[in-house]
Amino acid sequence: MxxxxxxxxxxxxxxxxxxxxxxxxxxxxxxxxxxxxxxxxxxxxxxxxxxxxxxxxxxxxxxxxxxxxxxxxxxxxxxxxxxxxxxxxxxxxxxxxxxxxxxxxxxxxxxxxxxxxxxxxxxxxxxxxxxxxxxxxxxxxxxxxxxxxxxxxxxxxxxxxxxxxxxxxxxxxxxxxxIEHKTYKPKLVGDNDKIQQAVEMISAAKRPIFYTGGGVINSGPAASRALRELARLTGVPVTSTLMGLGAFPAANSQWLGMLGMHGTYEANMTMHDCDVMVCIGARFDDRITGRLDAFSPGSKKIHIDIDPSSINKNVKVDLPIIGDCTKVLEALITTWKSQDRHIDRDALDAWWAQIGRWRARNSLAYRQVADVIKPQQAIERLYAATKDRDVYISTEVGQHQMWAAQFFRFEEPNRWMTSGGLGTMGYGLPAAIGAQIAHPDALCIDIAGEASIQMNIQEMATAIQFNLPVKVFILNNRYMGMVRQWQELLHGGRYSHSYSEALPDFVKLSEAYGGVGIRCEKPGDLDAAIQEMINVKRPVIFDCIVDQQENCFPMIPSGRAHNEMILGDMAIDLDAAISDEGKMLV
Amino acid sequence: MSLAQEKTERHTLSVLVDNEPGVLARVIGLFSGRGYNIDSLTVSEVSQEGHLSRITIVTTGTPMVIEQIRNQLDRLVPVHRVRDLTVEAISLERELAMVKVRGTGEARSEALRLGEAFRARVIDATTESFVFEITGKSDKIDQFALLMQPLGLVEVSRTGTVAISRGPEAM
Missing domain, CATH: 3.40.50.970 (Thiamin diphosphate (ThDP)-binding fold, Pyr/PP domains)
Structure with missing residues (x-):
């Protein structure tokens, strides 16, 4: 035409x-x-x-x-x-x-x-x-x-x-x-000989792991289905980066939780001790690897990625496979099935037994108290109240983002929107608005902090104008929490400019925009207040007043390896846990 | 295994790109933004009807960094092809320089004699100066400029390295 x-x-x-x-x-x-x-x-x-x-x-x-x-x-x-x-x-x-x-x-x-x-x-x-x-x-x-x-x-x-x-x-x-593009033609199909090598490496593994990322989501729902099928066929444990949450269902027994700086103990220990690592659509980011020269030292690494420049950027891999996640995973499944491959049962059982011991460490445990809401508890109650609904979660950036990733459980891809790479405060509310436009009948919630939300708070007006019933669920600890946590751990508790002074009254603020404001301060009121938020078919700001001092654990201190995690119940001198070299890293 | 201890190598990359506005900025921005070295860079249109330019980049880095540079270049949208001529081919490398030397008497004659030895051409002369044109590998030009230093070297203008693979195949 x-x-x-x-x-x-x-x-x-x-x-x-x-x-x-x-x-x-x-x-x-x-x-x-x-x-x-x-x-x-x-x-x-x-x-x-x-x-x-x-x-x-x-x-x-x-x-x-x-x-x-x-x-x-x-x-x-x-x-x-x-x-x-x-x-x-x-x-x-x-x-x-x-x-x-x-x-x-x-x-x-x-x-x-x-x-x-x-x-x-x-x-x-x-x-x-x-x-x-x-x-x-x-x-x-x-x-x-x-x-x-x-x-x-x-x-x-x-x-x-x-x-x-x-x-x-x-x-x-x-x-x-x-229109046909003359130069830009990415390679989508993995090389057959590499697929074969990968199948051989996985089937010969004794302590394998699938480490998946945002590439699985980007490749479309078929990639998530293929990942589930390959995991089922092989029996391999699965972990994911922040960006990949939802590609593998959190309810599945093979799920280890998120890995990385604030990932679970079992995910990081499994990464550290594995003998074959299959990285699928992830990029060995510094938040994932921790100390590079101590990153999963004993493993052979397979890396599936559509972008050749992601290969060998941070971590040298043994077998790169360039291609689209869906196509490569499907090829792996076909080859695995046609050759009737199996991982040695005894080895895999022993591996799962070890993982079970790490899981028993219960690394996400936190202590609830009677009169103050713990931020983890708020996310857990939010999850419990919304898990049977069509729900889309976005976040801002900081402690609340990590707690959301740890405590909200995703069963499907495309349900989780967060600023992973750039770490942009102010991302969550507009992202929730975008998700609500795409899914008018769904429940779209921005899990926020009281500092981040102010970076794009003006979008409340957009939500009102277009009748978008987005929910802003603020974990309000009156601090830029992650900054405060790092200052506590790395800078002798000198909380330089991280206190959220002169906060607005978020209930009145929501009302001023024409939305609904709800405040909750007591653990006993939480469930009823969350239910009220869900029932309102208008934009809501939910001001959840939480424990000011709570830190986000577990944590791999910067410059440390996966097996040097700090857990919440370790009473140790955190300042001493982080080397001067580690303090240089952000 | 420390990454910092890997030895650095010098590689010559040939990059075929669409000759469109901003393409050179894209390539240079990639190098500055990601902290890669540029030892030398040349660019010129090589096919008018195809709107293609060829960029030759000499860079240094560890093998891992060189592989990164190659892959990062290759994923730029207007880039047709990237070849690492140092590893993927036996290649020829040449550079052209103009070398201005000022002097009289014995120094002037010596400059002329050395010019001949290096097969440099005199492309401009006054009673007290020469401009030599010299073509060759970069180290030959380095050497020539070094020899001219005590003989009254005024200034040098160099093109940077261009390179092409031996044999009948295109890059």
Whole structure:
């Protein structure tokens, strides 16, 4: 299909052709023609955010919960610079986004025009790819290419910067079916000989583990199904990174819980002592490995990843398999079955017996008290009240995020949205809004801290405007809790600027926006208050007042190995537990 | 096994890219953003109808870092192909330099004699100066510049290394 139309009309047409139903954005001078074209159609619903950063996080929540590409529209200059945090966040967590930005007219570029900035220059290191469209006849192709690049291979954010004169100019529209990318063709299918080697290594293992990550989620629901099938066939224990939670069901007996800095004792010890590690769609991040030269020292490592640059980046692996998680896992299953493979039963039994002893350490244990709500307890009660519902959880960043990852149990993929790589405070509320747009009838909850939530609190207005009944569940300890915890452990308890002074009254704040506010201060009131929150079909801020001093355990101190975890009930001198070298690490 | 103790190596990478605005910034930004070394970098269009440019990068790093650089380059969207000419081929490397030398008398004659020995061409001359054009491997040019130092070396302009594999195959 080729047709004469303006650049602004092309944008709308391309979005339609790409199957876009929702667009998160904020208008401004340099995108007025596109907003005008939006006004004159009713295929695409525009969600007006209150800050461009929130448009990006909403699109991330939308993409992460639905598997679709999240689409954003922002204006030039400050619109684009406000988008940068969200772009960097999506790049780190491999979330497919297309962000369209307005730009000053081509003849003004480079003249320091009003609301001009070098958008492609600024966003180059925080996007998977970006484009400045100088010619109307390139526009349609670039838009379709942007969608292709965003979702193929390792997903990521793509920026298309469109000068205002290009939006007004007339040109010929080309449909997506006529676009083939000439250079970007990621490898999806794993090499057969590598699949064979992997099957041999796994079947010869005595102490195997599957270490899975966000790549399994990104690969689609089929990857999670394949992971479950391969785990069932082999009997191998499964752990996951923060980003991969939900790919493997928490209720499954082979589930070890999350691994890494705040992962469970059994997950980290199993990683440390295993003899064959299969890393599936994860990237050996420093939050996972701890001290690199003591990371799982005795194991052979298989690494399945769609991005060759993830291989041997931090940890040398013995068998890299480049490909899409779904395709590689399915190939492993087929080969495993056709060759009737088994792991030595006695060895596996002994391994599970060892894991059982680690589990018995009960590393997530915490002490409940009568008159103060423990943050872990709040998450456990929230989980108990919502587990039989269609629920989507997002978080901000900090202690509450780790407690949510530890105590909320996910059975399905795409139910968990969190800022893992960049660690962006202010992510959770807009992400919950994005998830709610994608799943209007679901229960979407942002588990928040009282500090993080203030970084994008203005999105309450978006929730009210679009009748989105999102719930903000604040674990309010009047501290930037993770900062306070590190100051306690590493800086002699000098709580430099980590106390949340001058907090707003969150109940009144919610009411001021037109939402509902609930405060809960006593453990005995928790269940009833949570039920009240769930029953309200409007946006709610739930101000859960929790223990101020609670620390997030277990914890691998920075610079330490997996078998040097600190557990909550160890009464030790934490300052001494962390070396000077470890203090250098964040 | 400490990663820091791995020996660094010098590699020459050839990168075929779409000749589009920003592509060089993308490559350079990758190196600066991830802390990789650039010893030398050359870029020029090599196919007008194909809109292709070829970038030759000489870099140093541990084998793990070199592999990272190669893979990070390869995943840039406008990159067609990356070849590590140091390991994947037997390759030829050349660099061109212009070397300005100022002097009179014995120093001037000596500069001219050395120029001939190095097969450098004189492309500009005044009564008190020469500009030599010299082509060769980088260490030959280093050597020539070093010899010119006491003879009145004024300045050197170098292209950086370009490289190509031996034999009939393209990169």
């Amino acid at each position: 080729s047709k004469e139309m303006t650049g602004a009309e092309m944008v709308i047409q391309a979005l339609k052709d790409q199957g876009v139903d929702h667009l998160f954005g904020y208008p401004g001078g340099a995108v007025l023609p596109i907003y005008d074209a939006l006004f004159q159609q009713n295929h695409i619903e525009h969600i007006l955010v209150r800050h461009e950063q929130a448009a990006l996080h909403s699109a991330e929540g939308y993409a992460r919960s639905s598997g679709k590409v999240g689409v954003v529209l922002v204006t030039s200059g400050p619109g684009a610079t406000n988008a940068v945090t969200g772009l960097a966040d999506a790049l780190m967590d491999s979330i497919p986004l297309v962000c369209i930005s307005g730009q000053v007219a081509t003849h003004l570029i480079g003249n320091d025009a009003f609301q001009e900035c070098d958008t492609v220059g600024i966003t180059r290191p925080c996007t998977k790819h970006n484009y400045l469209v100088r010619d109307i006849n390139d526009l349609a192709r670039i838009l379709h290419e942007a969608f292709y690049v965003a979702q193929n291979g390792r997903p990521g954010p793509v920026v298309v910067d469109i000068p205002k004169d290009v939006q007004f100019a007339k040109g010929t529209y080309v449909g997506r079916e006529n």
